[in-house]
Amino acid sequence: MKRCILDLTKTELAETISPPFRATQIYQWIYQKHAESFEAMRNIPKKLRAQLDEAYDLSPLQTVNVEESGDGSKKYLFRCRDGVTIESVLLPMKKARYDDSGKLLQETKYTVCVSSQVGCKIGCAFCLTAKGGFTRNLTAGEIVAQVLEIKKDNRIAHNRRLNIVYMGMGEPLDNIENVAKAVKIFNDPDGLSISARRQTISTSGLSSQIKKLGEMNLGVLLAISLHAVDDTLREKLMPINKAYNIESIIDAVKNFPIDQRKRVMFEYLVMKGLNDDIKSAKKLVKLLHGIKAKVNLIYFNPYPGSPFQRPEKEDMLAFQEYLIKHGVLCTIRQSKGLDISAACGQLREKTKNDHS
Numbered sequence: 001m002k003r004c005i006l007d008l009t010k011t012e013l014a015e016t017i018s019p020p021f022r023a024t025q026i027y028q029w030i031y032q033k034h035a036e037s038f039e040a041m042r043n044i045p046k047k048l049r050a051q052l053d054e055a056y057d058l059s060p061l062q063t064v065n066v067e068e069s070g071d072g073s074k075k076y077l078f079r080c081r082d083g084v085t086i087e088s089v090l091l092p093m094k095k096a097r098y099d100d101s102g103k104l105l106q107e108t109k110y111t112v113c114v115s116s117q118v119g120c121k122i123g124c125a126f127c128l129t130a131k132g133g134f135t136r137n138l139t140a141g142e143i144v145a146q147v148l149e150i151k152k153d154n155r156i157a158h159n160r161r162l163n164i165v166y167m168g169m170g171e172p173l174d175n176i177e178n179v180a181k182a183v184k185i186f187n188d189p190d191g192l193s194i195s196a197r198r199q200t201i202s203t204s205g206l207s208s209q210i211k212k213l214g215e216m217n218l219g220v221l222l223a224i225s226l227h228a229v230d231d232t233l234r235e236k237l238m239p240i241n242k243a244y245n246i247e248s249i250i251d252a253v254k255n256f257p258i259d260q261r262k263r264v265m266f267e268y269l270v271m272k273g274l275n276d277d278i279k280s281a282k283k284l285v286k287l288l289h290g291i292k293a294k295v296n297l298i299y300f301n302p303y304p305g306s307p308f309q310r311p312e313k314e315d316m317l318a319f320q321e322y323l324i325k326h327g328v329l330c331t332i333r334q335s336k337g338l339d340i341s342a343a344c345g346q347l348r349e350k351t352k353n354d355h356s
């Protein structure tokens with residue numbers, strides 16, 4: 001199989017071609033002008049175009065399925081070159097606004113949720129991705145391609161601001177080298193130009209890897225999937241807690257380098273009768289003391305055979321109110337794309353069943 005050109009940082013690309021300065025133009029063709037072939041890269045000498053075509057594939061992903069939800073979010077199912085499938089979601093966070101004369105006041109703000117692995121090793125009890133087990137890590141190019149393909153498909157201009165969250169399938173910190181490389185490729189000003197401050201890495205709490213990520217000093221934002229405030233419950237929900245308990249995670253977060261204006265996000269998946277009580281909210285406030293945090297409450301999204309239930313709205317609101325009253329910033333994640341089953345792993349499972 002040919003190498004994929006999206007796996008290369010601009011520096012790496014420059015090292016493999018002559019003259020090296022052409023790497024800038026090639027990057028612009030790929031990421032900004034959305035070239036469909038090396039042949040289309042008109043200002044690149046014919047000989048170099050042929051060499052590139054000989055050595056590289058331009059995209060590692062094929063679109064298999066797109067599902068659009070009533071709220072505008074779109075879920076993509078992609079096939080990699082070896083046949084495995086992964087998913088990504090495009091989320092319009094704020095709709096475009098126009099004045100009475102039809103003049104654009106504010107453009108739609110997009111977030112793309114990307115996968116970092118095929119499947120996942122962590123095995124959380126509430127997560128559909130976990131059920132399929134682990135297949136392999138994604139390459140940096142396969143991570144980058146998810147955003148590139150979605151931008152192309154939606155004709156999103158290359159210079160439009162966009163946020164990335166590593167919250168699709170997989171545990172990003174279990175594939176830290178490729179994820180870090182993707183962060184850098186996204187960042188390139190001749191490429192997609194998505195700064196690290198617009199990229200959020202979500203982790204189930206691999207404390208030693210959080211430390212390693214911090215030492216890499218990429219400038220990315222961090223989200224912790226906490227979901228429980230005591231170790232006994234967290235171990236049941238997330239077996240990884242036996243290796244890295246809550247205290248070790250809080251320690252790692254306290255030492256993580258983060259932009260003074262930004263916050264560490266704590267995701268809290270709320271399950272009925274399990275972690276939705278005020279006692280838990282109280283513990284959460286204590287736990288986050290001294291951290292510039294923001295809590296994001298998530299409604300558990302049930303799937304056929306899931307052992308947990310969606311919480312009541314009143315309990316969610318009471319939980320949120322308690323946190324806010326005690327000085328902790330807290331939002332409730334609107335279940336975007338619920339009707340297209342956008343919680344992690346769900347589209348892939350569905351398509352599998354449809355085809356079998």
Ligand code: SAH
Nearest residue numbers: 127167170171202203204225300301343344
């Ligand atoms: N592995 C990383 C990143 C991806 S997990 C992590 O765990 O942080 C993707 C997100 O989907 C997590 O926030 C997880 O809590 C959420 N999720 C998993 N199963 C869910 C379900 N059934 N309903 C709602 N959210 C779910």
Ligand code: SF4
Nearest residue numbers: 120122124127130204
């Ligand atoms: Fe893996 Fe995250 Fe799912 Fe847990 S919630 S199994 S870490 S993808």
